[in-house]
Amino acid sequence: MSSSPRISRRTAIRGAVLVGVGAAAAGGTVLTSNLAHADAARPTIASCAEWGARSPRGLTQLTNNPNKIVIHHTATSNSAGTTKQDAYNLAYQIQGWHMNPPNNWADSGQHFTISRGGYVMEGRHTSLQHLDDGRGMVQGAHAPGANSNGIGIENEGLFTSALPPEALWNSLVDFCAYICSQYNIPATEIFGHRDYVATACPGDALYAKLPQLRTEVKAKLDGGGGDPPDFSVIVDNTAGDFGASESWGTSTYSSQKHGSDYRFAQPEAVSDAAYFRANIPAAGNYKIETWYPADPGYNAATPFIIYTANGNQTVKVDQRTGGGKWVSLGTHALTAGNKSVVAVSRWAGGSGYVVADAIRVTSA
Ligand SMILES: [Zn+2]
Numbered sequence: 001m002s003s004s005p006r007i008s009r010r011t012a013i014r015g016a017v018l019v020g021v022g023a024a025a026a027g028g029t030v031l032t033s034n035l036a037h038a039d040a041a042r043p044t045i046a047s048c049a050e051w052g053a054r055s056p057r058g059l060t061q062l063t064n065n066p067n068k069i070v071i072h073h074t075a076t077s078n079s080a081g082t083t084k085q086d087a088y089n090l091a092y093q094i095q096g097w098h099m100n101p102p103n104n105w106a107d108s109g110q111h112f113t114i115s116r117g118g119y120v121m122e123g124r125h126t127s128l129q130h131l132d133d134g135r136g137m138v139q140g141a142h143a144p145g146a147n148s149n150g151i152g153i154e155n156e157g158l159f160t161s162a163l164p165p166e167a168l169w170n171s172l173v174d175f176c177a178y179i180c181s182q183y184n185i186p187a188t189e190i191f192g193h194r195d196y197v198a199t200a201c202p203g204d205a206l207y208a209k210l211p212q213l214r215t216e217v218k219a220k221l222d223g224g225g226g227d228p229p230d231f232s233v234i235v236d237n238t239a240g241d242f243g244a245s246e247s248w249g250t251s252t253y254s255s256q257k258h259g260s261d262y263r264f265a266q267p268e269a270v271s272d273a274a275y276f277r278a279n280i281p282a283a284g285n286y287k288i289e290t291w292y293p294a295d296p297g298y299n300a301a302t303p304f305i306i307y308t309a310n311g312n313q314t315v316k317v318d319q320r321t322g323g324g325k326w327v328s329l330g331t332h333a334l335t336a337g338n339k340s341v342v343a344v345s346r347w348a349g350g351s352g353y354v355v356a357d358a359i360r361v362t363s364a
Contacts, residue, residue, distance in 0.1 A: 040177035040220050045112070046121040047128050051088035053095055056107035056125045060139040062148055068189040069176055070143045070150040071210065072110060073159045073202040080156065082117030082167065090156055091121045098141070109141035110152040112175070118167030120175050123154065134182040145196040151179055159203030173213065177220035187218035188310040211330040215285050215364075218310055218333050231286075232362040235276045235341075237263050244274035244356060247346075254293030256324030262292065262357035265346050267299055273343035274356035280334050280341065283309065285364040287331045288342060292357045294323025299352040303345040309333040314345075319355050331364045 074094065080086055091113050098105045108123040115121070122128040126138045131151075142152030153175070155168060164172070180187055192210055193201035235241045236259040248263040263274055280286070288306060292298075298319040306313045306329060315329045334341065344356040 040181035041174070042132075042178050043120050043171060043174045045128055045131075045175075046084075046088070046091075046119060048122045048125050051091045051121055053092070053108070053122075053125065054099065057099070058106050059124065059126060061126065062137050062139055064137070064149065065135065065183045066137045066149050066151045066179075067183075067185060068146060068150045068191060069179055069185065070146050070152045070191055070193055070196065071172075071202045071206065071213070072142060072152060072154045072193045073206055074113075074154050074156045075158050075201070075203075076156060078116075078157045078162050080116055082115070082165075084117070084119055087113075087115030087117055087119035087121060087156075090115055091123065094123070094154065105141050110154040111138070111140050111142070112151065113154045114156065114168055114171050114175065116156045116165050116168050118165075118171035120171055123152070127151075131179060131182055143193050143196045146191075150191070150196075151183075155202065155206065157203075159206035160200065161203075161205050163205050163209065169209075173216045173220065176213065176217045180217060180221055186310055187214045187221055188308075188313065190214050190217065211332070214310070215331050215333055219285065222333075229281055230363055231281050232360065233278050234358060234360045235278055236358045237261070237274070237356055241277035242275065242356075243277070245272050247272055248274055248356070254295065254323070256293035258291040258358035262355055264298075264353040264355045267348035267350060267352070267354055268346050270346055273305065273345045275340045276342045276344075276356075276359045277339060278341045278359075278361050279338040280336050280361070283334065283336050285331050286334050287362045287364045288329045289326040289360045289362075290317065290329055290342070290358065291326055291360070292317075292319050292323050292355045294319055294321050295353075296320050297352050299348050299354045300350055302348055302354040304329050305343040305345055306330070306332050307334075307340055307342070309335045320352065326360055329359075334361075 095108045098109045107125055110123040111127040113121045113123050124138050130136050140147045140152045190213055192207045193199050238259055244263050248265045250261050250263055252261045300318050300320055301316040302319045304315045304317055342359045346354055348354050
């Protein structure tokens with residue numbers, strides 16, 4: 001998320017997926033949900049035959065189901081047309097890049113492609129049949145570390161700073177919901193290419209939207225969900241809804257603090273989190289923010305654990321900067337009830353203090 005892309009748009013789609021094999025851990029997501037998906041509607045999906053794909057050279061069929069979705073951008077032009085024919089041309093072009101020298105792959109590397117006009121297309125042959133069956137998958141060539149258990153989706157555009165057009169985004173949400181529904185994949189298990197290998201893909205702008213994508217897909221799977229009633233609460237560390245052990249020090253030092261003081265602790269691999277509770281009025285999507293004083297000596301990656309309806313999600317915050325204001329931890333689906341919503345973990349790297357000061361939860 002930090003640097004500008006080091007991979008040119010052409011190599012990004014042509015071959016960079018092969019660089020740097022090694023599966024990085026995919027975010028700090030801990031899965032706890034059980035699955036009770038509503039059947040998400042099947043969007044229109046053009047098969048390889050419909051868009052006129054070349055024949056593949058030989059594909060590896062897997063009996064396991066995929067357990068995740070991996071989001072890519074094509075790193076092609078953002079000004080391309082939005083017609084069905086434009087979409088089919090794109091799919092054909094990508095297949096050529098992947099099958100021709102120097103790649104010489106068996107077929108399109110990705111399982112599916114979505115155009116800027118919102119057309120969903122099969123990428124690698126047999127991906128669609130597996131998906132409609134909800135059984136097995138064809139091994140992909142889109143992200144080392146996720147090719148045998150992740151469905152790869154190429155989204156047309158270069159999303160380093162530009163965002164996907166609305167038609168593409170809506171199709172992506174609908175299509176991810178269908179994939180999750182068919183394979184019983186939780187909406188939390190949607191990742192970016194860069195979660196697996198060093199790459200700019202799917203671009204900083206689209207990568208930053210993945211929490212929203214998970215939230216919107218979850219809402220579809222829950223049958224539409226619906227917005228919670230207007231609600232906002234601030235929980236300061238001095239409130240009764242805050243809890244931390246005596247290992248957490250108390251300080252009034254920083255002028256950037258929220259309220260009268262804040263709590264801090266040394267990073268250590270111990271289960272000794274500081275907890276913020278809130279009484280969530282109804283299940284739905286909520287924006288969650290934190291307030292902390294910043295200091296150059298504080299932790300560069302303080303883990304904030306969000307107790308979402310889909311399991312725990314960890315959001316790391318650089319507490320060296322950005323203090324004295326509300327900092328977003330993303331929008332998350334929460335269940336109703338009076339319970340812990342956010343924890344600040346001491347299980348952080350480095351030596352700088354982790355700081356717990358205040359959170360704000362607002363209906364999204
Ligand atoms: Zn990619």
